[in-house]
Structure formats: C-alpha cells, structure tokens
Amino acid sequence: xxxxxxPSVPQSLxxxxxxxxxxxxxxxxxxxxxxxxxTEPGKxxxxxxxxxxxxxxxxxxxxxxxFQAVNVLGNIYGxxxxxxxxxxxxxxxxxxxxxxxxxxxxxxTLRKGVKFTDGSDFDATxxxxxxxxxxxxxxxxxxxxxxxNVTDVAVVDPATVKLTLxxxxxxxxxxxxxxxxxxxxxxxxxxATMTALETTPNGTGAFTFESxxxxxxxKLKRNDAYWxxxxxxxxxxxxxxxxxxxxxxxxxxxxxxxxxxxxxxxxQTAEGGDLTVTKTKQLSxxxxxxxxxxxxxxxxxxxxxxxxxxCAIDRQQVLDTAAYGEGEVTGPITAPEFTxxxxxxxxxxxxxxxxxxxxxxxxxxxxxxxxxxxxxxxxTSVNEAQNLKSQLAESxxxxxxxxxxxxxxxxxxxxxxxxxxxxxxxxxxxxDTMYGRYFTSAGNLQKVAGYSSPELDALFAQxxxxxxxxxxxxIYAQVxxxxxxxxxxxxxxxGNTYTVASTKVAGFTxxxxxxxxxxxxxxxx
Numbered sequence: 001x002x003x004x005x006x007p008s009v010p011q012s013l014x015x016x017x018x019x020x021x022x023x024x025x026x027x028x029x030x031x032x033x034x035x036x037x038x039t040e041p042g043k044x045x046x047x048x049x050x051x052x053x054x055x056x057x058x059x060x061x062x063x064x065x066x067f068q069a070v071n072v073l074g075n076i077y078g079x080x081x082x083x084x085x086x087x088x089x090x091x092x093x094x095x096x097x098x099x100x101x102x103x104x105x106x107x108x109t110l111r112k113g114v115k116f117t118d119g120s121d122f123d124a125t126x127x128x129x130x131x132x133x134x135x136x137x138x139x140x141x142x143x144x145x146x147x148x149n150v151t152d153v154a155v156v157d158p159a160t161v162k163l164t165l166x167x168x169x170x171x172x173x174x175x176x177x178x179x180x181x182x183x184x185x186x187x188x189x190x191x192a193t194m195t196a197l198e199t200t201p202n203g204t205g206a207f208t209f210e211s212x213x214x215x216x217x218x219k220l221k222r223n224d225a226y227w228x229x230x231x232x233x234x235x236x237x238x239x240x241x242x243x244x245x246x247x248x249x250x251x252x253x254x255x256x257x258x259x260x261x262x263x264x265x266x267x268q269t270a271e272g273g274d275l276t277v278t279k280t281k282q283l284s285x286x287x288x289x290x291x292x293x294x295x296x297x298x299x300x301x302x303x304x305x306x307x308x309x310x311c312a313i314d315r316q317q318v319l320d321t322a323a324y325g326e327g328e329v330t331g332p333i334t335a336p337e338f339t340x341x342x343x344x345x346x347x348x349x350x351x352x353x354x355x356x357x358x359x360x361x362x363x364x365x366x367x368x369x370x371x372x373x374x375x376x377x378x379x380t381s382v383n384e385a386q387n388l389k390s391q392l393a394e395s396x397x398x399x400x401x402x403x404x405x406x407x408x409x410x411x412x413x414x415x416x417x418x419x420x421x422x423x424x425x426x427x428x429x430x431x432d433t434m435y436g437r438y439f440t441s442a443g444n445l446q447k448v449a450g451y452s453s454p455e456l457d458a459l460f461a462q463x464x465x466x467x468x469x470x471x472x473x474x475i476y477a478q479v480x481x482x483x484x485x486x487x488x489x490x491x492x493x494x495g496n497t498y499t500v501a502s503t504k505v506a507g508f509t510x511x512x513x514x515x516x517x518x519x520x521x522x523x524x525x
Contacts, residue, residue: 044232046524048505050516051247051259054376054406055215055240060198061182062134062141066410067284067378067426070179071516072218072238076117077182077203078227080108080127081173085509085518087283087336087429089174093122093183093204093227103168103467110159114227116185117201117208123158129186131163137444142414144444145437146175149464170467171432178433206231206520216240231520232507242376248500251275257502257524260514263379264326267498278499280510281327283334283427286380288313288371288388288490290420291450297419299367300450306487308358309369311347312395313388319493322383327495332483333476334427334494335434337469340480346487355395366396371420373401374409378424384492385422416447426513427494431476436460439479439488451488 056069061077064070082092094108114122131153134141149172152164163172175181185202188194201209206228207220221235239256241247244266250256251270261267261277270277290309294300315329331340347354359367373385382403389399399420404412412418428434438449440460446452456479463475483489499510504525509518 043525044523045234047235047237048233048258048519048522048524049237049239049256050519051239051241051250051256053240053242053244053247053378056218056238057407057410058198059201059209059212061179061201061203062139062143062184064180065142065414066406067424067514068238070426071514072220073182073201073203074179074205074515074517075207075220075236075519076201076205076209077179077184078114078122078205079177079179079181079183080110081177083177083429083511083513083515083517085511087512089177089429092177093127094176097173099168103465104165106163106165106169106172107156108161108163110161111227112159114204115225116204117223118185119225120185120187122183122185122204124155124161125158126183126186127161128153128155129189130181130183131161133184133189134181140444141180142437142445143175143178143180143433145440145442146171146178146181146433148436148440148442167461167465168467169464170472171430171436171464174428174430175433178428206517207236210235229520232523233519236519244379245269251500251502254502257505258508258522259500260510261379261498261500262495264324264496264498266379267500270498270500274503276501276503276505278501278510279326279496280499280512282494282497282514283336283429283512284424284514285330285334285427285494286318286322286384286422286424286492288420288492289418289423289448289450290487290489291416291418292488293416293447293450294419297369299362299364300369300419302362303486304358304362305364305367307346308355308362308364308367308395309392309397310345310484310487310490311351311358312355312392312397313490313492314350314391315342315492317350317391318384318387321387322380323493323495327493330491330494332480332489332491333431333434335429335431335476338431338473338476340477340484340491342491344481345484350391352394355397359396364396366398368398368400369420370400370402370418371422372409372412372418373403373422374406375403376406380495381422381424388422413448414445416450428513431479432460432463435479436464439483449488451483451486453482453486456482 052068054068057066061073079092080094084090097108135147149165149169154162208223210219210221212218218238222231247259248270299305329342331342333340437443437445441452459479507521
C-alpha cells in the first residue's frame with residue numbers, strides 16, 4: 001500500500017516585517033511533506049544510489065531549470081537561506097537576516113568558517129559577487145527577477161552583507177533559498193573559472209562533486225568540511241535511468257536504493273517486498289502554456305482564442321487520463337498559503353459551445369497550434385498532450401504535437417521558442433518567486449510566459465511591498481484571477497511524487513518541492 005504522508009502543520013508566512021528580526025516561515029498546509037520512509041537514520045557510511053530519469057542538462061546552478069539538475073545541484077551548493085522540510089525559510093549560509101525599519105534594506109550575517117570545495121573561504125565578497133552576477137541580465141540567471149528590488153549589494157565586513165532595496169520585499173528571504181541563488185566563489189568572475197564550474201562544481205553544500213559520466217551518472221561524496229551536520233553517507237550516485245519501470249526493477253534487485261516515480265501505475269508495481277512507497281503531493285503544476293506573444297501564431301494574442309482553448313478543456317479528464325486521477329485540478333498558484341480556487345475561472349467546467357463561440361468572436365472557425373512536449377523529464381507528458389489534442393479537436397482547435405527529448409525541450413522552452421508547451425513547472429512556497437519571473441514585464445522568464453500587463457506588474461509590486469499576510473493573500477488572489485480571466489496559460493493539475501525506497505534506506509524525508517536535500521540525513525542500513 002502506498003503511504004501518504006501526514007499533512008504538515010500549517011505555518012504562517014512571515015515576511016520582511018519592518019523593524020523586526022526575521023526568521024521566516026514560508027508555508028505550508030496541504031502540501032504534504034512528512035517523513036514516511038524510515039525516519040530514524042541508522043549507521044553512517046556507504047553510497048546511496050538514486051535513480052533519475054534524465055541526465056542533468058547543466059551543472060551551473062544559476063541556470064538550472066530541469067528538475068534533475070536542480071536536485072543534484074541542491075546537494076552541492078549552498079544558499080543564503082534554506083528551506084526546512086515544510087518549506088519554511090530557515091538560515092542557510094546566512095545565520096540571520098534583519099530588515100531596516102523602513103524595509104529598504106536587508107542585512108545578512110554570514111556564517112564563519114564556511115569553505116568551498118576547493119578549500120577557499122566563503123565570505124561577504126563571494127555573496128556580493130554571486131548576488132550581483134545573478135542580478136546582471138548578461139548572466140541569464142533564471143532567478144534574476146527575485147532580486148528585482150535590490151539596487152545595491154555592499155560588503156559591510158567579511159561576515160556581513162547589506163542589500164539596499166528600492167522597496168520593501170516580503171518575498172526576498174524565501175527567494176534566496178532557491179538553488180538558482182547558489183553562492184559561487186568570487187573567483188568565478190573570471191571567464192576561465194566560470195567555465196570550469198560548468199563541469200566541476202565548487203560549492204559549499206553537504207556533498208561535493210566527484211565525477212560525471214554523461215547520460216549515465218553523477219557521483220558525489222560527503223563534504224567533510226561542511227559547516228552544518230555532516231552527511232551520514234559516504235557518497236551519493238545519481239544514476240540515469242530513463243524508464244521508470246526499469247527503475248522499479250533496479251530497486252527490487254537492490255541495484256538502486258531510492259527514486260522518485262511520477263507514474264502512479266508504475267509506483268503501484270513497486271509496492272511490497274523490500275520497498276516502501278511514499279506519496280507526496282507536489283507544488284509543481286502541469287499546464288498548457290500558451291505564448292500570447294508568438295510571432296508564428298499571432299492568433300494567440302487574442303484573449304478570445306486563449307479563452308476558447310481554456311474553455312474546451314476538461315481538466316479532470318486530463319488528470320484522470322494522464323495520471324489516473326492521482327492529483328488535483330489546480331488554478332495558477334499552488335503555494336500552500338496562497339492556493340488559487342481551481343474553479344474560479346471563466347469556464348469552471350468544460351464548455352465546448354462557449355469555446356466555439358469565443359473562437360468565432362476571434363474570427364476563427366478553426367485553428368492549429370504547434371505544441372512542444374517533453375519526453376523523459378516526467379512520465380505523464382505525452383499522455384497529457386494527447387488528451388488535450390483530443391479535447392481541443394472538438395472545438396475546431398488542432399494541437400500539432402512536437403515531442404522532444406528533455407534537452408531539446410528545455411532549450412526551446414527557455415528561449416521561448418514555441419507557440420504552446422505542455423509543461424510541468426516547479427512550484428515555490430512564495431507566489432512572488434513562483435510567478436514574478438514569468439508574469440511581470442521585466443521578469444527574466446517573461447519570454448517563456450509570453451504574457452504580462454501593467455495590472456499584473458502593479459499587483460506583483462504590491463505583493464512584494466507588504467508583509468501583511470491577509471493583504472498578500474488578497475493581492476495574489478487578484479493575480480490568479482487576472483491570469484485565469486486572460487487565459488495566460490491553461491492550468492491543469494498538481495500531481496504526486498512517489499518516493500520508492502529500499503527498506504535499507506532510513507532518514508530520508510520526501511518534500512513537496514521534490515528536493516532531495518535530506519540525503520544529508522539519509523543512511524543505508
């Protein structure tokens with residue numbers, strides 16, 4: 001029987017409250033994170049073999065968008081803040097942070113004695129370099145928008161860095177916890193060092209990079225100089241196995257110790273014997289991403305066309321068909337304290353007649369949309385796309401599916417080189433860091449979203465500026481409504497991850513953001 005984690009205890013979203021020392025709790029309620037694989041670690045030592053379906057597409061944390069790359073790099077690199085198992089924001093490389101009384105600056109006190117893998121010390125100079133580089137548009141860092149309010153980064157002393165802000169920013173401490181905000185050594189300012197980091201990471205995390213065999217494995221070893229509690233394992237091998245059925249076979253044979261499975265039916269085949277299966281509701285969301293700014297399909301600029309697509313889709317049918325009902329229909333925001341009402345959209349249920357009427361208002365009786373689909377990053381993608389294609393056909397809308405391997409998909413997706421995309425996007429504990437980078441005019445992934453507006457820009461600015469939880473919930477409810485009313489994308493459902501583990505595994509905690517950070521507390525009996 002698949003185990004379902006106990007619901008987490010709801011926590012309030014603290015924020016950058018003027019004049020108060022902040023150790024922020026960022027979420028959560030129904031996201032479902034709780035230890036259910038053996039929680040008590042055993043004797044240390046050994047190497048855990050963790051299967052993943054795709055080879056990481058990059059080892060540069062500032063540019064990682066692929067789940068597999070993020071999970072590997074999260075064990076190598078450190079961030080100024082960190083997430084606990086419930087995705088609350090806790091100290092990381094910064095042991096504390098304090099906003100100014102007017103909220104216009106944030107001072108972070110850094111841990112002393114932290115070292116990079118190469119033995120060099122981490123200090124405020126490295127923090128300033130990293131934050132300035134992430135802010136620099138030329139870096140093309142995927143988290144740049146999370147620092148949009150930062151106007152200056154100053155080294156106060158080796159253990160203190162001060163961020164000057166254009167306006168108070170309630171989302172900033174949570175945003176600093178993303179591996180896309182990883183701290184790199186200041187020496188990476190030289191092109192040669194930066195190039196070297198793309199093949200040989202130099203982080204401050206619980207593990208250090210050991211080796212990589214492309215399309216086969218990435219091996220890490222314990223960082224004995226880690227500033228926190230040392231990992232209990234000697235090492236971790238991330239083994240690339242594209243077929244989830246093959247992963248289960250390898251788990252049963254003992255050749256793999258741990259894996260996250262997306263396909264519910266495959267997860268069922270792992271039940272029993274020497275394996276445990278733990279179901280964890282995810283913040284990530286499945287969506288049909290429409291590119292309103294597409295130059296190859298200008299029809300998508302018309303809100304009536306986008307709404308026609310939205311109204312033509314029975315989201316529950318997509319969920320039932322592609323994921324066997326294992327998940328929940330969702331609206332735009334999945335962050336637990338800000339979850340959108342999944343029924344609050346112009347067509348709460350599928351309405352083909354209204355879809356055709358909307359298409360007619362746009363002067364269309366039929367429409368063809370080229371749609372990219374990934375194969376390999378997650379198990380349900382192609383089935384989702386085929387179901388969407390079938391449903392939309394009844395409204396006279398044809399989805400031309402272009403199925404790509406994950407590397408090609410990510411390249412096209414990041415470049416915004418598509419008319420539509422069937423995608424699984426990672427959710428975030430804070431709605432600003434979740435969506436500010438997509439749906440603001442200056443967002444660094446705006447070309448992926450293909451939609452922005454002055455109204456959304458104003459709402460996101462208001463959301464950053466206030467630390468009042470009630471006001472923030474109201475603001476992001478307005479953001480959600482705007483996105484749905486304009487069918488910026490078509491949000492489908494949130495799914496589950498099934499953590500399949502050998503009974504030899506102990507101390508691993510599945511998380512709602514798919515993070516594998518608890519490998520540092522994991523043992524193999």
